[in-house]
Amino acid sequence: xxLRFVVLGxxxxxxxxxWLALALGIAGCVTTKDAVGGxxxxxxxxxxxxxxxxxxxxxxxxxxxxxxLVILDGRTGGPLTCLGVTITxxxxxxxxxxxxxxxxxxxxxxNKQGQVLTTSTFASARLIAVADGFAPSTLSNATSKPxxxxxxxxxPAEGYWLKxxxxxxxxxxxxxxxxxxxxxxxxxxxxxxLANIVFAQRQPFSGQPVTVxxxxxxxxxxxxxxxxxxxxxxxxxxx
Numbered sequence: 621x622x623l624r625f626v627v628l629g630x631x632x633x634x635x636x637x638x639w640l641a642l643a644l645g646i647a648g649c650v651t652t653k654d655a656v657g658g659x660x661x662x663x664x665x666x667x668x669x670x671x672x673x674x675x676x677x678x679x680x681x682x683x684x685x686x687x688x689l690v691i692l693d694g695r696t697g698g699p700l701t702c703l704g705v706t707i708t709x710x711x712x713x714x715x716x717x718x719x720x721x722x723x724x725x726x727x728x729x730x731n732k733q734g735q736v737l738t739t740s741t742f743a744s745a746r747l748i749a750v751a752d753g754f755a756p757s758t759l760s761n762a763t764s765k766p767x768x769x770x771x772x773x774x775x776p777a778e779g780y781w782l783k784x785x786x787x788x789x790x791x792x793x794x795x796x797x798x799x800x801x802x803x804x805x806x807x808x809x810x811x812x813x814l815a816n817i818v819f820a821q822r823q824p825f826s827g828q829p830v831t832v833x834x835x836x837x838x839x840x841x842x843x844x845x846x847x848x849x850x851x852x853x854x855x856x857x858x859x
Contacts, residue, residue, distance in 0.1 A: 691751075694818075700734050726739065783815050785857075825843075
């Protein structure tokens with residue numbers, strides 16, 4: 621928040637001084653408010669009123685400078701700025717269900733670009749990121765390289781998400797998908813720049829089979845999340 625203070629010149633004249641003192645008591649200072657945008661309109665259409673001025677705080681952020689890893693919002697595709705996050709690495713060959721030796725690469729706040737600078741390099745590692753409000757997220761087979769930014773996505777703790785790929789593993793961004801159970805359309809969603817879609821309120825793949833349709837692709841019937849890759853979140857479409 622930027623504050624603009626009105627400074628009034630004071631005279632040695634007593635009468636004018638008294639008048640100006642009253643004016644200062646009334647005018648005080650003038651505040652201005654930056655226009656702020658955010659959120660995902662697909663998930664939350666309801667507008668929220670501004671918080672009272674005295675309740676607004678400037679968020680703390682991590683240090684600016686060169687980072688080697690950027691934390692992305694899986695819902696919107698944008699960077700997660702000024703977010704408290706812990707990032708650890710494990711050997712990529714270690715089973716996710718077993719105890720694995722781990723190294724803390726970063727613990728703190730992302731900067732205004734959503735970037736962090738890790739404490740050491742990593743090669744063929746499984747990165748795990750933990751942050752409040754998000755599900756623990758994993759990036760497999762990650763390797764740090766000079767002048768290269770590693771991207772790690774975080775998904776919301778609530779709801780259910782899918783990443784939509786082609787058979788070669790390429791992202792299918794900006795694709796509109798229709799999900800049907802029988803003749804009933806249960807959702808119509810469009811993938812974002814990270815090829816993700818998010819079901820805010822429900823897990824659609826339970827009970828009755830779900831048919832997934834997208835223009836230019838073959839229809840796909842999903843009977844269970846077990847058919848959605850090893851992570852249960854990968855939808856592969858074929859032309």
